[in-house]
Amino acid sequence: MSDLSQLLDSDPVVATAGTEMLAESIEQQGSMVSRADWSPPYPGTERALIALAADGRMPAANSTAIDRMMSVRPSLVDVRVARDVFGDMTDHTLFHAGPPLEWERASGPMRGAIIGAMLYEGLADDPDDAAARAARGEIELSPCHHHGAVGPMAGVTSPSMPVAVVADAAGDGVSYSTLNEGLGKVLRYGAFAPEVIDRLRWMDGVLGPVLGAALRSGGPIDLRSLIAQALQMGDDGHNRNRAVTSLFLRTIGGVLVDGTDAPVAQRQEVFDFIEGNDHFMLNLVMAAGKLASDAAAGVAASSLVTVMARNGTDFGVRLSGTGDQWFVAPAPPVDGLYLGSFTEDDASPDIGDSTITETVGLGGFAMAAAPAIVGFVGGTAAGAVRRTLAMYEITMAENDAYQIPMLEFRGTPTGIDAAKVVRTGVLPQINTGVAGKVPGTGMVGAGLVEAPIECFAQGIDALAGSLTE
Amino acid sequence: MISRVEIHPGRYHDSVRLMQASKALQGVAGVTDALVAMATELNLGLLADMGFDMDAVSVAGPNDLLLAVRAETEDAIAAAHAVLDDALTHKIAPSGGLDGPDPKTSCSAADRNSANVVLLSVPGEHAFVEAMEALVTGRHVMIFSDNVPIDQEVTLKEFGVANELLVMGPDCGTAIVNGLGLGFANAMRPGSVGMVGASGTGIQQMCCLLDDAGVGVRHALGTGSRDLSEDVGAIATLQALAALDRDPSIEVIVVISKPPAPAVADRVRAAAAACTTPVVVTFMGETTLEEGAGEVLALLGVAARTYGSWEAVQDDHRPGLLRGLFSGGTLRDEARFVAMPALGEIGKKEADPGHTFIDYGDDEYTRGRAHPMIDQTVRIDRLDAAAADESVGVILMDVVLGYGSNADPSAELVPSIERAVAAGAAVVVSLCGTRGDPQDRDRQADRLRSAGASVWLSNAAAAREAARLATTRTTA
Numbered sequence: 001m002s003d004l005s006q007l008l009d010s011d012p013v014v015a016t017a018g019t020e021m022l023a024e025s026i027e028q029q030g031s032m033v034s035r036a037d038w039s040p041p042y043p044g045t046e047r048a049l050i051a052l053a054a055d056g057r058m059p060a061a062n063s064t065a066i067d068r069m070m071s072v073r074p075s076l077v078d079v080r081v082a083r084d085v086f087g088d089m090t091d092h093t094l095f096h097a098g099p100p101l102e103w104e105r106a107s108g109p110m111r112g113a114i115i116g117a118m119l120y121e122g123l124a125d126d127p128d129d130a131a132a133r134a135a136r137g138e139i140e141l142s143p144c145h146h147h148g149a150v151g152p153m154a155g156v157t158s159p160s161m162p163v164a165v166v167a168d169a170a171g172d173g174v175s176y177s178t179l180n181e182g183l184g185k186v187l188r189y190g191a192f193a194p195e196v197i198d199r200l201r202w203m204d205g206v207l208g209p210v211l212g213a214a215l216r217s218g219g220p221i222d223l224r225s226l227i228a229q230a231l232q233m234g235d236d237g238h239n240r241n242r243a244v245t246s247l248f249l250r251t252i253g254g255v256l257v258d259g260t261d262a263p264v265a266q267r268q269e270v271f272d273f274i275e276g277n278d279h280f281m282l283n284l285v286m287a288a289g290k291l292a293s294d295a296a297a298g299v300a301a302s303s304l305v306t307v308m309a310r311n312g313t314d315f316g317v318r319l320s321g322t323g324d325q326w327f328v329a330p331a332p333p334v335d336g337l338y339l340g341s342f343t344e345d346d347a348s349p350d351i352g353d354s355t356i357t358e359t360v361g362l363g364g365f366a367m368a369a370a371p372a373i374v375g376f377v378g379g380t381a382a383g384a385v386r387r388t389l390a391m392y393e394i395t396m397a398e399n400d401a402y403q404i405p406m407l408e409f410r411g412t413p414t415g416i417d418a419a420k421v422v423r424t425g426v427l428p429q430i431n432t433g434v435a436g437k438v439p440g441t442g443m444v445g446a447g448l449v450e451a452p453i454e455c456f457a458q459g460i461d462a463l464a465g466s467l468t469e
Numbered sequence: 470m471i472s473r474v475e476i477h478p479g480r481y482h483d484s485v486r487l488m489q490a491s492k493a494l495q496g497v498a499g500v501t502d503a504l505v506a507m508a509t510e511l512n513l514g515l516l517a518d519m520g521f522d523m524d525a526v527s528v529a530g531p532n533d534l535l536l537a538v539r540a541e542t543e544d545a546i547a548a549a550h551a552v553l554d555d556a557l558t559h560k561i562a563p564s565g566g567l568d569g570p571d572p573k574t575s576c577s578a579a580d581r582n583s584a585n586v587v588l589l590s591v592p593g594e595h596a597f598v599e600a601m602e603a604l605v606t607g608r609h610v611m612i613f614s615d616n617v618p619i620d621q622e623v624t625l626k627e628f629g630v631a632n633e634l635l636v637m638g639p640d641c642g643t644a645i646v647n648g649l650g651l652g653f654a655n656a657m658r659p660g661s662v663g664m665v666g667a668s669g670t671g672i673q674q675m676c677c678l679l680d681d682a683g684v685g686v687r688h689a690l691g692t693g694s695r696d697l698s699e700d701v702g703a704i705a706t707l708q709a710l711a712a713l714d715r716d717p718s719i720e721v722i723v724v725i726s727k728p729p730a731p732a733v734a735d736r737v738r739a740a741a742a743a744c745t746t747p748v749v750v751t752f753m754g755e756t757t758l759e760e761g762a763g764e765v766l767a768l769l770g771v772a773a774r775t776y777g778s779w780e781a782v783q784d785d786h787r788p789g790l791l792r793g794l795f796s797g798g799t800l801r802d803e804a805r806f807v808a809m810p811a812l813g814e815i816g817k818k819e820a821d822p823g824h825t826f827i828d829y830g831d832d833e834y835t836r837g838r839a840h841p842m843i844d845q846t847v848r849i850d851r852l853d854a855a856a857a858d859e860s861v862g863v864i865l866m867d868v869v870l871g872y873g874s875n876a877d878p879s880a881e882l883v884p885s886i887e888r889a890v891a892a893g894a895a896v897v898v899s900l901c902g903t904r905g906d907p908q909d910r911d912r913q914a915d916r917l918r919s920a921g922a923s924v925w926l927s928n929a930a931a932a933r934e935a936a937r938l939a940t941t942r943t944t945a
Contacts, residue, residue, distance in 0.1 A: 004609075005712065007586070008716050009716075011647055011648075013583060015575055015584035017588075017589050022613060022652060022873065025652075025654075026872075036572045054597070054601070056628075059605045228479075228480075232483060393572065405483075420574070423598065424574060426573055
């Protein structure tokens with residue numbers, strides 16, 4: 001039976017957008033109506049939205065892109081040294097979070113992390129010397145995202161750092177991330193005190209080699225499975241990684257004991273380091289996200305968001321259908337809770353590649369899975385659920401691996417549709433840490449931020465423009 | 470007996486959920502054994518004990534999902550897969566205060582109640598995006614909004630035809646689908662008449678007349694005011710006509726349109742002639758809805774009749790011009806078509822000299838306020854003005870009932886009608902409504918009649934009466 005015959009053969013079921021009166025008059029006749037709380041699209045995007053709808057390729061393109069995103073099976077296979085992994089990384093290259101950036105425009109925490117990385121690499125004598133050299137252009141800055149990599153907060157990745165290698169068990173993609181240093185005074189939050197540098201040295205001397213050896217002998221580790229389990233144990237994959245880190249330690253524990261030739265003392269240090277850092281897995285969840293979103297990139301006419309990333313100055317977005325183009329707007333301030341005596345006056349604008357988690361259906365999009373951190377969303381579990389439910393309005397799919405028990409195991413809202421963002425004005429909800437704005441401060445808090453709509457508006461405009469090319 | 474063992478790597482589910490899934494699988498007809506579990510050592514041991522082939526699970530680990538089914542037929546295996554998918558995917562809506570925010574797009578709203586029709590009344594410049602999404606996701610669309618560019622209308626309708634989906638509108642005010650009124654629609658008893666209409670009030674008048682004759686309407690598929698224009702070429706009218714022709718429950722089809730483009734009219738007539746179901750074509754400017762209704766009744770074998778009226782004797786009204794104050798464009802056009810032979814030219818603009826019939830549903834009068842079928846402020850203002858204007862002798866107005874219209878129009882109109890009658894003007898009302906309408910048609914008629922107006926269910930009859938009154942007492 002055709003759809004049209006079916007329409008005439010059965011009682012119609014109606015959804016409305018617009019005048020309330022039309023919905024009421026249907027209810028008056030005893031039929032149930034579902035109403036949209038419709039509002040006009042973001043001003044300036046009307047023509048692009050019409051062009052995309054008229055072109056007609058976007059729905060199938062989005063379906064292809066989201067399928068690719070969700071069919072990736074990220075496996076942690078190795079830990080290697082950055083300069084060995086990234087072919088185009090020179091001794092003077094530093095990768096950073098977010099869209100492209102120059103020293104002149106860099107925020108406090110980004111400058112602090114660059115200074116710290118230069119001290120760590122022996123590229124400067126002291127912080128002032130590092131700043132002066134960076135200002136003279138002695139350092140080549142390049143976004144992590146341009147190299148298949150991601151880094152939390154400042155995301156600064158230097159040649160000597162160990163990087164995790166995540167490969168697709170169902171394809172041939174590879175992604176990378178630095179290893180997580182812990183909280184407090186750490187490079188990624190812009191700190192560069194001697195203790196920060198010492199920890200980085202330990203990480204390249206002990207943590208990286210030991211983990212790498214353990215993975216090569218006992219790996220790979222299926223990250224998707226760990227993340228899926230962790231969501232059922234109260235993680236969101238961004239601001240809470242306690243469960244996934246515990247699961248990781250259980251998984252790697254046995255190999256750490258008998259799968260490496262490292263001295264026992266080193267193995268003990270590695271175990272204690274991971275055990276003492278609830279965010280150890282954040283970077284690996286991010287690399288898993290990068291692998292998934294990269295797989296979805298490059299589908300013509302697709303409005304799927306493949307990257308959301310901030311560098312402390314700009315918030316940048318990339319879409320599947322617009323290739324390597326960045327769509328940027330000023331990085332917004334974070335609505336946060338602050339550590340100790342820090343206040344919002346101490347906070348730098350939003351920073352980090354960790355929004356890759358939201359890009360693939362985790363973080364703010366999985367807030368309903370993480371009741372332990374509802375303090376960030378007004379303190380109620382219902383608030384966390386509402387936050388997640390709102391994201392279904394702007395996403396393409398319900399995740400087939402990541403599920404939320406409190407929502408009756410509904411898959412997390414996955415794959416942001418930039419067209420839906422500008423049509424509805426519903427903004428991607430991001431869980432994030434907050435860095436101090438003065439270089440060297442470190443972490444000052446954590447909280448929530450909404451992605452700026454201008455990025456999506458520019459993206460949709462460019463996507464519409466790409467149709468005729 | 471067939472055995473199937475599969476590994477789904479990295480697919481995690483909680484053990485409680487998996488035990489539920491295993492239980493559901495064992496209940497599938499033809500399935501003798503089933504195990505769904507994470508491939509832990511314990512579960513692999515269980516699998517071996519159940520006698521399954523262990524080759525497929527040699528590389529499986531505790532993070533991989535294991536599915537083993539033994540069944541009598543391939544069909545049972547397939548059924549088991551379907552049951553598993555069902556058991557492991559989210560189905561239940563969360564309860565207990567876990568409501569999310571309202572849906573923001575019409576398709577999101579439609580997802581919530583599995584709607585197959587999306588009804589849009591968003592501003593016309595935004596309707597296309599919503600409508601296209603509805604069509605792409607397999608839903609029929611009714612676009613109440615006007616001011617939708619005509620190229621967008623054509624794109625939507627062509628997509629609709631290609632995908633067997635109906636696009637009613639833009640500027641579609643009225644539709645009835647299987648008895649459910651959408652937009653401005655009258656309550657109809659079930660029946661065997663199907664309509665296709667490029668005119669909202671045309672459909673409503675036809676409903677009103679058929680209802681008065683005891684005939685029910687099953688479908689009235691609106692197509693939007695421009696469907697029979699040269700540019701659109703009756704895409705939706707031809708599609709709806711064919712669909713109604715295929716519907717075995719439809720005995721008579723009526724096509725209603727505002728004056729169509731001549732070439733398009735010919736195409737519609739040819740399609741109507743090719744239908745196996747009898748089709749009555751009612752194009753404004755050629756015939757009246759009253760005549761069309763008469764043809765329908767004849768085809769159904771219902772005796773011809775005069776339609777309901779609540780007449781007042783007003784032959785001693787003051788002489789003067791005829792003022793038509795309409796809320797329905799088609800009712801205005803039909804009244805003009807009926808009255809012009811007797812009265813000569815009737816102006817369509819307020820500034821025109823002589824008799825005028827104005828459509829207060831036109832954009833010009835609806836900016837910033839609801840349609841006059843809902844908000845009668847402008848028409849009451851003009852009614853009062855006509856009563857005070859000594860050059861006006863007769864006032865003709867329509868009152869449209871049904872879902873979507875003003876809940877009690879006569880209550881607002883009666884004081885002004887009484888003043889007009891007291892001032893010596895004659896008032897004739899074309900009352901478009903059915904017995905089932907929520908406003909209580911007969912009560913509305915009685916109150917209008919008690920205020921001194923002549924009330925007619927047939928708009929053409931009302932126009933004839935108004936023209937008669939206007940010609941029997943002409944200005945000296």
